[in-house]
Each structure stands twice: as structure tokens, then as C-alpha cells.
Amino acid sequence: MEGSFVQDAQVAAHRVTDRDDVAVALRLLEKGERAAVQGEKSTMTVEVVQEIPRGHKVALRNISRGEPVFKYGAPIGTASAEIPAGSHVHVHNLEGNRGRGDKQKENALTERGGRAE
Numbered sequence: 001m002e003g004s005f006v007q008d009a010q011v012a013a014h015r016v017t018d019r020d021d022v023a024v025a026l027r028l029l030e031k032g033e034r035a036a037v038q039g040e041k042s043t044m045t046v047e048v049v050q051e052i053p054r055g056h057k058v059a060l061r062n063i064s065r066g067e068p069v070f071k072y073g074a075p076i077g078t079a080s081a082e083i084p085a086g087s088h089v090h091v092h093n094l095e096g097n098r099g100r101g102d103k104q105k106e107n108a109l110t111e112r113g114g115r116a117e
Contacts, residue, residue, distance in 0.1 A: 010036050011026060011036050011037070011038045011043075012025065012026060012027060012029055012033075012035035012036050012037070013025050013026055013029065013035055013036075013037045013038075013046075013058055014026060014037070014038050014039075015037055015038070015039045015040075015060065015071075016040070016071060016072050016073065017039070017040050017070075017072065017073035018039045018040050018041055018042060019070055019073050020039075020060070020070050020071050020072070020073065021059065021060055021061060021063055021069050021070045021071070022057040022058060022059055022060060022069060022070070022071050022089050023037045023039075023046075023057065023058050023060055024055065024056070024057060024058075025052045025053065025054050025055060025056055025057070025058055026054065027054050028051065028052070028053060028054050029048045029051065029052040029058060030048060030051060031048055031049065031050050031051050032047070032048065033047075033048050034046070034047050034048075035047075035048050035058070037058075037060060044060070046058060046059075046060055046085055046086050047085070047086045048086045049084055049085075049086040049087050050086075050087060050088055051088075052088045053088075056088060056089075056090060057071070057088070057089035057090065057094075058086065058087070058088065058089065059083045059084065059085050059086060059087045059088075059089050060085060061085050062082075062083070062084055062085050063079045063082070063083040063089075064079060064082060065079050065080065065081055065082050066078060066079060067079050069083075069089065069094055075097065076094075076096060076097070077094045077095050077096040077097050078094070078095050078097060079093060079094060079095075080093055080094060080095045081093040
């Protein structure tokens, strides 16, 4: 399904930019379903591995612990645990860095493709 668009009624989640690691569930996502994810230029599917409430984030790829997590085309936090594709992304596995002064330098470096020391 990569590279094609689906009708709105079939879209289960939305990612703001195609660079994003997560998408927002537009409805309850059930464990085991193949959810259509609409991006800015393409559509993909992800197999949901656990129930994800409407309005919450679903991982679109495997994300390693310590890796930045992108939403809105920018890092929103750091994975505090391994996050398999199709998993619920929330406070239990994501350490948010928005509004944290101690993370501003790290955010700026990550957005430019660098890494914080």
C-alpha cells in the first residue's frame, strides 16, 4: 500500500509529515489489525501489536531505546524503552522533551541531524 492514497473512511491513523516515527490514531486501533496510515505524501500500513486509544500515538517503525522520536517533523522526546512498530507510544516508553530547558540543545542538534554529546 506504500505510495498510494486510501479513502478517508479507511484511514485509521495520520502522520503529520512523512519523516515522523509515530502517527495519531483517528479511532481505537485493535490488536492485530493492519491500520492504514495517511502521511503528507504517501500512505502506509502498520500492524497494530496492542490496543491503542483514539488520539494516542502508534509507532510506525521499530524505535530503539535512547533514540529521538519524531512527530510534526521534529523530535518530541526520547524512547525510554524499545518500541516495536505498531506499539502504543506514550509516557510509559517516551520521555518527552518539549518545554524542558535541559533538552533544548539536544533538540536543536537532532533537528539538524546531529547528536547531543
